[in-house]
Structure formats: C-alpha cells, structure tokens
Amino acid sequence: MAVDRKFIGKVYGPITYEIGKEKLKEYAKAIKNPDPHYMDDGFTKKSKYGGVIAPPTFAVVYAGMLAEPLFYDKELDLNLFMLVHGEQEFEFFDVVKPGDVITSKGTIVNIENKEKLDVITLVGESTNQKGTLVCKAIFTFVIRK
Amino acid sequence: MAKNIKDITVGESFSASEEVDKYRAIYYAGASGDFNPIHIDPEIGKMVGLGGVILHGLCTFGFMTKTVTDWAGDPGTLKRIKCRFARPVHLGDTITTSGTVSKVQGNRVSIDLKVMSQEGVEVLAMATAEVEL
Numbered sequence: 001m002a003v004d005r006k007f008i009g010k011v012y013g014p015i016t017y018e019i020g021k022e023k024l025k026e027y028a029k030a031i032k033n034p035d036p037h038y039m040d041d042g043f044t045k046k047s048k049y050g051g052v053i054a055p056p057t058f059a060v061v062y063a064g065m066l067a068e069p070l071f072y073d074k075e076l077d078l079n080l081f082m083l084v085h086g087e088q089e090f091e092f093f094d095v096v097k098p099g100d101v102i103t104s105k106g107t108i109v110n111i112e113n114k115e116k117l118d119v120i121t122l123v124g125e126s127t128n129q130k131g132t133l134v135c136k137a138i139f140t141f142v143i144r145k
Numbered sequence: 146m147a148k149n150i151k152d153i154t155v156g157e158s159f160s161a162s163e164e165v166d167k168y169r170a171i172y173y174a175g176a177s178g179d180f181n182p183i184h185i186d187p188e189i190g191k192m193v194g195l196g197g198v199i200l201h202g203l204c205t206f207g208f209m210t211k212t213v214t215d216w217a218g219d220p221g222t223l224k225r226i227k228c229r230f231a232r233p234v235h236l237g238d239t240i241t242t243s244g245t246v247s248k249v250q251g252n253r254v255s256i257d258l259k260v261m262s263q264e265g266v267e268v269l270a271m272a273t274a275e276v277e278l
Binding site: 023026027029030031032033035037038048049053055056057060061064081084085086087088089090091092093095138 | 163169172173175176177178179193202203204206207208210211214215219220221223224225226227228229230271
C-alpha cells in the first residue's frame, strides 16, 4: 500500500528535550569524537563559548525524537520492516549547550509514490528556550514496497 | 581554534579514518537511544538479509562530521552537513572520510565529501558540508 500523499503537511510534536552535560560526553564518546569542546571544562571555559557545547550531530537525539511519532503514526501505518533512512541533512544556526531546553516540531513536507518505494520527507525545526532556531533537520525515509 | 578564512584555498583537501570496532553499534545505540535490533542483534541482521549487525547510518554520519569539524578546528563553525545513506557499514569496517574545499564565498566554505569503506565502497553518497570561519 502506498503512503497517502494527503498526509503532506502533517505536524508532529512539539517535543521538548533538556540538554545534559554528561549525556553529551556519552554521545561524543559513542561517535569516537573526544573533541575538548564537548567534554573539557578547563578548555571550554577559555573558549568563545564559555563552556562545553553539544556535538552538532547531537541533533539526532533532540530532533531525531520526531521520527518516533511518525514511525508509529497509525494513520500512516508505515511498514517499519521495509523502512530505511535514505538521506539526512542538518542546518545549524546556533550552538547548543548543557541546560538548554530544545523544542522540536516536525512537518511532513513531501511524500513521493514511486514504483517500488515511497519516500517521506520530514523537516524538524528545533528552537532553544530563548526562542532561537538552533537546527533545521531534514529526514528522508524510504519505504520499500 | 577555528581556522582563519584567509588560509583556506579552493581545492585543498583533508581526510581521516575511523575503525568500526566490534561494540561500536552498542555504544551508539545507548548514546542515541536507537535500539533498532538490526544494529544490536546479529541474528535479526542475518534474518533480514544484512549479513549480521550493521552500524547506525547516523554513527557513520558522526564520523564524517568529525572529519570536517576537526579540520575546521571548532565544531561551532559547522553550518550545514548532509548525505545519502548509500550502503550499509558493518562491524570491523574502516571508514575514511575525505573532504575537498569546493567554494569559498565570504566567510562560508563549501566542502565536498567522500565517505568510503576499506573496500572502496561509497557508504555515504552526495555528501557535502558548509562551515563559516
């Protein structure tokens, strides 16, 4: 069954996520990235950020949470066994720091029905507690038929 | 320290490699919250025709990003990064990311990226990044 194009425009969230300092370290270690910007207080106190910052791709956690309500949306009824992550794009507008509260909202901007697969594009916009846009995430999921 | 925009030339290149050790997908699952069984259970990986566990595409994406931010010298300078997930990455693979500066406009530097396995397979395709120095 093809994914119905009438769901273009459907919105998920808002989902809020509070950035934790130790979680950032854990994530940085998991991607084998010991950059001192993410974990060294002494180094970052002297940096222009005045403290540790999140690895840019930590957006996969705070914005990536938008994928879950899409995957389990009963209206769309996606076949998760056939779903693969097709493409990913992040655009960054400001750094994210421990203590920030990030609110993300996702919108289905496109659904393409091709012969052997459907393609869903979800755009997530994440803002911090000051209302500043920090990240725009474009997720492309492919569902094989 | 971030690089100085004055020192960047179109065509300059850089690269770095990461080994996907045996437990990398488990570390990544824990840190990211993505516990999809194709990344942690070899039996499921075999059952769905992937020949065992595959690494999360976004972990490979993380390796690619590190190559760019290490080169730039400051991860806060990264403004945009993207790719298509072309081929699965398996445990034991070595992933090499190569970047080439394609354009410098004002403070913005555009970079073309190639992300390959040790077998010369392009695992992430159409990958590009932009940093602002």
